Amino acid sequence: MTIKLKKIELNGFRGSLHTVSISFPNNGDGSIILYGEGGSGKTTFTEGVEWFYKDKIDSLEREFCGKECYFNLRLDNAQNATVNIEFNQIVFNSTKTLYRTSHNTYSNRNSEFKTYLEASSRENFILRHHDLKDFVDEKTKAKKLEYFAKLIGFEKVTETRTILVQAFNALKASSEINVISGQLKEAKKFLVDKLRTEIVTEEAVLAYVREQLKLHKPELQVLKLDEIPDIAKKLYALADTSAIGKRKHILELLNDQFNNSEKECGSILGDITVWMKDYKTYLKDIESIQKESLLNLYTIGKRIITSRDWLEKEKCPLCGSVIDDKALIEHLSAEIVKIESSLEKKKELEKNFKVLSSKVSSVISKLKSDIENFTTNKDNEKLIEDNKTSVVSLLTKVMECYQDIAKQLSDDFKNLRDVSYEFGVVLALTDDLKTKYKEFISLLQQEINSLVVKPEIQRYIDTAKLLENFYAQFERSMKLSLEVEKINEQADSLQAIQEAFEEKEKEVFQKIISVLSKDIDTYYGILNPGEGVDKITLFPTEDKGAGRGLEISYKFHGTEQYPAKKYLSESHRNSLGISIFLASAKHFNKINKFLILDDIYTSLDVNHRERLVSLFTHSSLSDKQFLITTHDLIWFKTMQRTLQSNSNWKFMEIRKWRIDTGIEIVEAPESIRKRILDFLNKGEIFPACKSIRSYFEETLKRIAKKLEIRVPYREDARWEPSEFYSGIRERISSSSLSKEAKVTSADPALFIANLATHENDVNITSGTIKSLVKLIDDFEKAFHCDKCQKNIWHAKRSNSGFQCQCGKLQC
Numbered sequence: 001m002t003i004k005l006k007k008i009e010l011n012g013f014r015g016s017l018h019t020v021s022i023s024f025p026n027n028g029d030g031s032i033i034l035y036g037e038g039g040s041g042k043t044t045f046t047e048g049v050e051w052f053y054k055d056k057i058d059s060l061e062r063e064f065c066g067k068e069c070y071f072n073l074r075l076d077n078a079q080n081a082t083v084n085i086e087f088n089q090i091v092f093n094s095t096k097t098l099y100r101t102s103h104n105t106y107s108n109r110n111s112e113f114k115t116y117l118e119a120s121s122r123e124n125f126i127l128r129h130h131d132l133k134d135f136v137d138e139k140t141k142a143k144k145l146e147y148f149a150k151l152i153g154f155e156k157v158t159e160t161r162t163i164l165v166q167a168f169n170a171l172k173a174s175s176e177i178n179v180i181s182g183q184l185k186e187a188k189k190f191l192v193d194k195l196r197t198e199i200v201t202e203e204a205v206l207a208y209v210r211e212q213l214k215l216h217k218p219e220l221q222v223l224k225l226d227e228i229p230d231i232a233k234k235l236y237a238l239a240d241t242s243a244i245g246k247r248k249h250i251l252e253l254l255n256d257q258f259n260n261s262e263k264e265c266g267s268i269l270g271d272i273t274v275w276m277k278d279y280k281t282y283l284k285d286i287e288s289i290q291k292e293s294l295l296n297l298y299t300i301g302k303r304i305i306t307s308r309d310w311l312e313k314e315k316c317p318l319c320g321s322v323i324d325d326k327a328l329i330e331h332l333s334a335e336i337v338k339i340e341s342s343l344e345k346k347k348e349l350e351k352n353f354k355v356l357s358s359k360v361s362s363v364i365s366k367l368k369s370d371i372e373n374f375t376t377n378k379d380n381e382k383l384i385e386d387n388k389t390s391v392v393s394l395l396t397k398v399m400e401c402y403q404d405i406a407k408q409l410s411d412d413f414k415n416l417r418d419v420s421y422e423f424g425v426v427l428a429l430t431d432d433l434k435t436k437y438k439e440f441i442s443l444l445q446q447e448i449n450s451l452v453v454k455p456e457i458q459r460y461i462d463t464a465k466l467l468e469n470f471y472a473q474f475e476r477s478m479k480l481s482l483e484v485e486k487i488n489e490q491a492d493s494l495q496a497i498q499e500a501f502e503e504k505e506k507e508v509f510q511k512i513i514s515v516l517s518k519d520i521d522t523y524y525g526i527l528n529p530g531e532g533v534d535k536i537t538l539f540p541t542e543d544k545g546a547g548r549g550l551e552i553s554y555k556f557h558g559t560e561q562y563p564a565k566k567y568l569s570e571s572h573r574n575s576l577g578i579s580i581f582l583a584s585a586k587h588f589n590k591i592n593k594f595l596i597l598d599d600i601y602t603s604l605d606v607n608h609r610e611r612l613v614s615l616f617t618h619s620s621l622s623d624k625q626f627l628i629t630t631h632d633l634i635w636f637k638t639m640q641r642t643l644q645s646n647s648n649w650k651f652m653e654i655r656k657w658r659i660d661t662g663i664e665i666v667e668a669p670e671s672i673r674k675r676i677l678d679f680l681n682k683g684e685i686f687p688a689c690k691s692i693r694s695y696f697e698e699t700l701k702r703i704a705k706k707l708e709i710r711v712p713y714r715e716d717a718r719w720e721p722s723e724f725y726s727g728i729r730e731r732i733s734s735s736s737l738s739k740e741a742k743v744t745s746a747d748p749a750l751f752i753a754n755l756a757t758h759e760n761d762v763n764i765t766s767g768t769i770k771s772l773v774k775l776i777d778d779f780e781k782a783f784h785c786d787k788c789q790k791n792i793w794h795a796k797r798s799n800s801g802f803q804c805q806c807g808k809l810q811c
């Protein structure tokens with residue numbers, strides 16, 4: 001499917017007050033060059049097409065101009081604005097309506113059109129002047145990669161790589177691995193303290209167990225780790241001669257557990273209080289918090305105001321009111337610092353909140369375990385039964401409170417609200433629970449102390465308890481180590497997948513951009529022949545993960561260099577931007593074959609502008625349709641003169657925009673010569689007279705340039721026609737051409753200039769002007785050989801003279 005534009009029609013949109021349209025030649029197969037002075041409304045057509053496809057105008061969005069700016073200022077409030085586009089394929093014709101109070105709509109509702117719009121969103125067919133710098137100079141290497149990834153349909157590939165990177169980072173920084181690592185550190189500390197070595201191995205554990213058995217029961221032997229629990233049972237059995245030892249062991253386990261629970265319940269409220277204090281301090285700077293979303297706005301605003309592109313420093317770029325730019329820059333800088341500081345505090349709070357949440361979860365887990373001990377009482381311990389009802393009730397209430405706290409804190413922090421939870425109840429309940437824990441621990445301790453066992457029996461119990469705990473901690477450390485290892489393996493696997501994915505992505509991407517680079521180099525060479533810059537190449541950088549990107553390299557007088565700013569002038573970088581855009585359009589615009597170039601020539605010198613004609617007519621771009629706008633009359637004339645014989649190009653002019661009429665367009669004459677004759681046919685003598693000077697001046701400039709005529713240096717490059725004429729006359733004075741060109745000491749340029757300033761002279765007739773047109777025509781024809789049909793500047797001789805192909809004409 002190949003789509004080209006047939007007609008663009010605007011009504012009430014931006015500069016168009018009334019219906020205004022441009023129709024492309026050859027039934028939508030040809031191109032248009034649209035000339036108009038600055039502020040005449042040329043860009044309105046570009047904006048209309050952009051809004052039709054994107055539902056927004058990027059250049060206005062960047063200046064924070066909303067939907068209301070899309071309507072013409074003089075459009076009645078009851079009227080809607082429309083953009084109508086007709087295509088070479090009628091099935092896609094549609095009018096898009098801009099409503100003031102409701103959503104925009106397309107008149108074309110068929111599914112084919114919807115599919116076409118979605119496909120078009122991946123193509124880039126509009127180039128503005130500011131876009132030239134954007135890709136070459138402004139975009140980071142990552143943004144360059146993102147730009148081309150979208151053009152070639154690599155968005156999903158790029159998204160996948162980003163997801164892999166994010167998954168890897170999230171896994172390495174997850175709260176889960178932090179909690180597990182903390183628990184592992186705790187378990188290893190117990191083992192290291194006992195073993196007196198940093199390296200905890202199975203052999204070291206067995207050696208320690210054997211040493212303990214040798215001291216207390218040497219006849220017991222242990223060969224494998226999993227025999228340790230059985231050894232502990234045998235020691236308990238030796239101590240269990242009267243069940244006293246067994247009960248004492250059970251009570252000591254309970255004592256340890258409740259001591260631990262009491263400490264954690266006591267500390268968690270302190271941790272919550274510390275975090276809440278930091279959170280409340282953060283919330284006090286509510287102004288900075290509310291402005292966090294404005295960071296990008298302030299940053300862009302500061303960049304615009306400090307930019308060289310913004311000339312009216314005394315006026316606000318948004319509203320046009322008078323400002324003190326220095327004071328505004330200082331204010332924006334201060335606001336940016338405050339907002340960035342606020343965001344840093346928020347990141348720190350988020351990090352600490354994850355740790356706090358983990359601690360709260362640990363306390364809740366311990367409370368559940370304590371409740372289970374009281375409710376099951378598998379050892380039928382009398383102390384538990386006696387305190388069961390009151391303790392379980394209190395434990396349940398406290399646990400439910402902490403569950404509510406966790407949810408409330410999470411909700412408040414997520415929505416940046418002040419903490420609304422009433423801590424009075426949980427403080428009282430926690431104090432009651434701590435008191436209850438202490439009472440119960442005291443009862444346990446009294447009962448333990450009352451249980452008197454023989455010293456050797458106590459040694460069996462102590463040894464059994466030590467071995468049991470030692471084995472449990474070792475098993476725990478092994479299990480936690482495996483979990484940490486598993487998470488690290490997952491991270492390593494993700495990293496390996498990411499790296500393999502990136503290598504494949506790079507391989508495929510390299511093939512694509514190497515083809516693209518050839519065209520970029522070709523197009524750049526057309527614009528900048530023989531200037532020492534070639535071998536333009538796009539290449540993926542070697543960075544991994546999120547740092548991946550795309551850069552531009554080139555040979556600068558034989559030496560490879562990058563980036564573009566290093567050695568290329570602004571004009572050359574703009575040439576590079578045009579080349580990249582056209583090469584991208586050639587390869588990646590599979591559906592839309594039209595390109596809109598909106599006033600892109602302002603930063604290109606005259607030579608580059610002339611070479612653009614050769615670029616736009618290059619055979620590799622023969623299937624492309626152009627809409628080119630310009631405010632440069634000389635370049636417009638150059639295009640007109642070069643392409644006027646090609647029926648595929650149409651030249652139009654846009655009259656000076658007026659607020660009461662909006663945009664008005666007329667089809668441009670094929671040349672200034674035709675413009676003069678058009679004026680004469682309409683009986684408009686004096687406008688024709690004024691154009692005579694332009695016609696003669698343009699002819700002189702063209703001939704003078706070809707013959708390399710020297711003219712006086714002028715800083716503003718504004719030469720008088722007489723200077724060109726004198727130089728040409730001097731160049732050909734000794735040749736036969738002088739007679740053919742009717743060059744005399746009487747400068748016709750002076751006569752024509754004089755004529756143009758006396759437009760009210762009643763003696764000036766249509767015949768006078770036609771005679772002058774013939775004079776200029778004959779002057780130009782004199783430089784063209786009727787024998788070989790080549791101009792005199794066709795070949796340059798060794799003595800710096802010129803001649804036609806056959807040598808008949810020389811100078």
